[in-house]
Amino acid sequence: MKCGEMPEPLQLLKGQFMYQTKAFSAATATSPLTSVAIPRRDPKDRDVQIEILFCGICNSDLHAARNEWKDIMPTTYPIVPGHEIVGRVTEVGSAVTKFKPGDLAAVGCMVDSDQSCPNCKAGLENFCPNATFTFNSPDKHGTAPMTYGGYSDSIVVDEHFVLSVPDNLDLAGTAPLLCAGITTYSPMRHHGVTKGNKVGVIGLGGLGHMGVKFAHAFGAHTVVFTTSPKKKEDALRLGADEVVVSTNANEMKSHASTFDFILDTVAVDHDINQYLNLLRLDGNLTIVGVPSKPLALSSFALIIGRRSVSGSNIGGIAETQEMLGFCGQHNITSDVEVIPIQKVNEAYERLAKSDVKYRFSIDMASLKSE
Numbered sequence: 001m002k003c004g005e006m007p008e009p010l011q012l013l014k015g016q017f018m019y020q021t022k023a024f025s026a027a028t029a030t031s032p033l034t035s036v037a038i039p040r041r042d043p044k045d046r047d048v049q050i051e052i053l054f055c056g057i058c059n060s061d062l063h064a065a066r067n068e069w070k071d072i073m074p075t076t077y078p079i080v081p082g083h084e085i086v087g088r089v090t091e092v093g094s095a096v097t098k099f100k101p102g103d104l105a106a107v108g109c110m111v112d113s114d115q116s117c118p119n120c121k122a123g124l125e126n127f128c129p130n131a132t133f134t135f136n137s138p139d140k141h142g143t144a145p146m147t148y149g150g151y152s153d154s155i156v157v158d159e160h161f162v163l164s165v166p167d168n169l170d171l172a173g174t175a176p177l178l179c180a181g182i183t184t185y186s187p188m189r190h191h192g193v194t195k196g197n198k199v200g201v202i203g204l205g206g207l208g209h210m211g212v213k214f215a216h217a218f219g220a221h222t223v224v225f226t227t228s229p230k231k232k233e234d235a236l237r238l239g240a241d242e243v244v245v246s247t248n249a250n251e252m253k254s255h256a257s258t259f260d261f262i263l264d265t266v267a268v269d270h271d272i273n274q275y276l277n278l279l280r281l282d283g284n285l286t287i288v289g290v291p292s293k294p295l296a297l298s299s300f301a302l303i304i305g306r307r308s309v310s311g312s313n314i315g316g317i318a319e320t321q322e323m324l325g326f327c328g329q330h331n332i333t334s335d336v337e338v339i340p341i342q343k344v345n346e347a348y349e350r351l352a353k354s355d356v357k358y359r360f361s362i363d364m365a366s367l368k369s370e
Helices: 059-065 171-178 180-190 206-217 229-238 249-253 299-303 317-330 341-352 364-369
Strands: 019-025 034-040 047-057 085-092 104-107 110-112 154-158 198-202 221-226 242-245 259-264 279-287 308-311 336-340 359-363
Touching: 019 364, 034 154, 047 104, 047 171, 047 341, 047 364, 059 341, 085 154, 085 171, 104 171, 110 154, 171 180, 171 206, 171 317, 171 336, 171 359, 180 206, 180 259, 180 317, 198 206, 206 221, 206 229, 206 259, 221 229, 229 242, 242 249, 336 341, 341 359, 341 364, 359 364
Parallel strands: 198 221, 198 259, 221 242, 259 279, 279 308, 336 359
Antiparallel strands: 019 034, 047 085, 047 154, 047 359, 085 104
16 A cells, blocks of 8 residues: 555545545554555644654554454554654644644643543643543544554644653653653652662663663663673663662572562563562562563562552653653753654564664655655
């Protein structure tokens, strides 16, 4: 399918949208991402139109494109992935007050919510039961059957869900902050990670490397847990104070009952109980990785020390803006490999093999040649 040709499900909508933009889309769970044209609405009163400059590639993009979460979040095709968006404002609606054309702006995992439920009123739009995700959510504006994400030239989003970007940050490395960044920042803020704490980060991948950077910036004594001794040098470069090889029983035992907080970023099956035994009294382990199988949990490990296990998913809009401001102050961005959109399928194959340090960021200027 070439750019300018609409996928079949969009043919019926022709004439109902105000403009088309270039994008990369998957037509089925087994087809590659290819160049297409998709509909975008013209900005309404509260809308911000953004020219997308960079879009990060998240594991969620891969899972959704291949319908690997079909039992929980089935994919509707065609799908345009991408929820780590950084760009420049090109147009704003008449009621917009926070942005003007030319401003740097960002969009994360959400583009709307009901803004009236208790969670939204508490600034926790990410827990809204009626949240609209950046891709693969029903499009309440009727522009298309589902929302289309950031693998595209432009996007139009309600002002409330658009974020300001500090102008001192590298934009390619800023894009993954909209998911990997807030996913690791939010639980640390929620559990009060601060100077003097001892914090562990399990895994040194796309999420884990951001967890290390944030824990270090918060002033915590930061320890990385990895199964690979080869990652020690990079973990220290990223801000870790210590690196523990989790398969070494003596190294693990030496840290027993000493951690205030542990962030678990691992997305494959692993023994969580060996980490619970490292928590202090009232210590917490928060899970942000999503293994395909349920983790076995020892009640005894929790009871001894009144320890707790929790989960966390991204953050609300205000907290995400706070995170970007924190990154601006501490010059924190994701370590990225910048690719053209034409290499997105290759990037997916590499991502499935964890062959990236530590995130892919798509230079969306490459889409102009399609």
